[in-house]
Amino acid sequence: MKIEYEYTFGLPRNLVWKYVMDEKVLRNALPGCKSFVEHSKGVYEADLEINIGPLKDAFTLEIRLDQQKPPTSFRMNVKxxxxxxxVVGxxxxxxxxxxxxxxxxxxxxGNVTGALAVAGQRILESGATKGLNVFFQTxxxxxKRNIYQLKRGGRRQR
Known part of the structure; x- marks a missing residue:
């Protein structure tokens, strides 16, 4: 399965990079995320509830960040x-x-197995694209919420 997606933030790149790398922001932004914990530098475990078409399940993911080139690019390995x-990808x-x-x-x-694979590529791609859209919007x-808090003189809240 292959997915390509683009999103444009109305914010400068250094700011976007900072928050895309923030553990608390990621936990709040991942659709269905129940927990998101950094186990070691660049290695996270996430518990997510997925709801794609007829499929509903709880997943545990290991996410490894590598090839980071701040503030321009990075790669995630997910299983x-x-x-x-x-899922592995x-x-x-x-x-x-x-x-x-x-x-x-x-x-x-990525590659999927089990009922995920049986569900069909179109359903999975549609669900993944929708999830990416929700993620980036969040x-x-x-x-913007954190910037507003900082401008008001308050502490950053997440």
């Missing part, structure tokens, strides 16, 4: 398991500076 199958993220904006390009490639809201 996870749930009752309906397993990589996600390449690129952040490009635009005039008062940041364009994020996401290219993902990250942007988190960034």
């Amino acid at each position: 996870g398991k749930g009752n309906v199958g397993e 990589t996600v390449e993220m690129r952040l490009q500076e635009r005039v008062s904006a940041t364009k994020v390009t996401c290219k993902a490639e 990250v942007e809201k988190e960034i």
